[in-house]
Amino acid sequence: MAQIEDIDDALEAVPAREAGPVVIGIDVGGTIVKMGVVTQRGEIIAQTKVPTGALEGAEALGRVSEAAVELARGAGVDTASIAGIGLDVPGVVLEDGTLAMAPNITLDLDGLRDALAAAFPAARIATINDANAAALGETWVGAGAGADSLVMLTLGTGVGGGVVIGGRVIAGVHGAAGEIGHLCMNFEETEACGCGRRGCLEQYASARGLIRLYREECATCGAAEVEIAHATDALAVFEAARSGNAQAKRACERLGTILARALAALAVMVDPDAFVLGGGMCGGWDTFGQTCVDAYRTFVIPGCAETPIRVATLGNAAGLLGAARHALAALQ
Ligand SMILES: [Zn+2]
Incomplete structure (x- = not known):
């Protein structure tokens, strides 16, 4: 009985995740990639950082997608249920997601999107400029x-x-x-x-x-x-x-x-x-x-x-x- 009560207590201690899509936000920087599993209310349920060099080639791009997979699994989220991935990158991003200019980073954006798409088959991947992402984040759950x-x-x-x-x-x-x-x-x-x-x-x-x-x-x-x-x-x-x-x-x-x-x-x-x-x-x-x-x-x-x-x-x-x-x- 005591054991059952403990289990009930443990279940209560884990906040029930709201219904609705869960996405991964990935902040791509020149030396570090930050990522988090985020609910539709803007709660980060798990996050991690991956140190990076040039983001090109299968090995470097694979490291980012593997870290995202580990992050999702660690948060108890099936990779197949991740509905979307948002990529914020330090460069000029056109409305269609094309990277027009990224002077401060070596980034194979198409390769990164391909690696993430392979690891998260159900996810729609959307790309945004980093300063625009910060503005959107602050509007959502920050100072704005x-x-x-x-x-x-x-x-x-x-x-x-x-x-x-x-x-x-x-x-x-x-x-x-x-x-x-x-x-x-x-x-x-x-x-x-x-x-x-x-x-x-x-x-x-x-x-x-x-x-x-x-x-x-x-x-x-x-x-x-x-x-x-x-x-x-x-x-x-x-x-x-x-x-x-x-x-x-x-x-x-x-x-x-x-x-x-x-x-x-x-x-x-x-x-x-x-x-x-x-x-x-x-x-x-x-x-x-x-x-x-x-x-x-x-x-x-x-x-x-x-x-x-x-x-x-x-x-x-x-x-x-x-x-x-x-x-x-x-x-x-
Ligand atoms: Zn200027």
């Missing part, structure tokens, strides 16, 4: 949960973006919708952006951009620079700002101001329910967030002045959750 429309900026080594309208990411005819990092903020810029143009938001609001703003501030007044360990060591600037360094504080204020100008421009294009800012640079939100919010209210047309500007809440899981949401949407 409940919003119908949202604009997200991912501030990291570069600046990515995603626009969600009516619960769906807008990819655009050429996959360029949401490439907010390449919104031109400065027509007088002389240095080139990674995209080849000049004056892009990414040149100021990325980790590299903030360091550049800081160095400009130091050069203007002849101040000595604090030690910056590497080209994307924005943390050094944030810490200097927190400790009262005037040039670092000024650089962070300029970062907040330029972000506000970008958000004000986006407000008159999309007028979303909310803006969400994510990525590693948000670790310095305390140094530039208030400036950003205050400046936004000054720059934007009055009707949009109260649009909330929030920091993302899903962290590294935003991509795989957004990929899963994209996979679920593709099933409908």
Whole structure:
């Protein structure tokens, strides 16, 4: 009897999984692939990470699909019952799932899809750009949960973006919708952006951009620079700002101001329910967030002045959750 009670207790302890499709969200990065088994309510019931090199060739691609199979089995889900797989990739993805450009990764996307299709015969595979996936994830179960429309900026080594309208990411005819990092903020810029143009938001609001703003501030007044360990060591600037360094504080204020100008421009294009800012640079939100919010209210047309500007809440899981949401949407 005691044993039976134990079994009943054990069964109660495992939450009953809701009915409905279960999908796998896969966040493909240059050095690591993150994946999770996700329910239709956005709950991750199991997740794992696979370190990767170049994602091409049977061995490397097989490692990813095998990890997904192990993950599903570990979660007690039959591979044949996985209804969809969402793949988020760091590149320009067209509406039909074609990868138009992926400058930062070696990826045989067709080969990866084939390997996954062989392992998950019932799964429909849907592909989405990584910044768009993060926006979709945050709209689903993150900082924008409940919003119908949202604009997200991912501030990291570069600046990515995603626009969600009516619960769906807008990819655009050429996959360029949401490439907010390449919104031109400065027509007088002389240095080139990674995209080849000049004056892009990414040149100021990325980790590299903030360091550049800081160095400009130091050069203007002849101040000595604090030690910056590497080209994307924005943390050094944030810490200097927190400790009262005037040039670092000024650089962070300029970062907040330029972000506000970008958000004000986006407000008159999309007028979303909310803006969400994510990525590693948000670790310095305390140094530039208030400036950003205050400046936004000054720059934007009055009707949009109260649009909330929030920091993302899903962290590294935003991509795989957004990929899963994209996979679920593709099933409908
Ligand atoms: Zn650019």
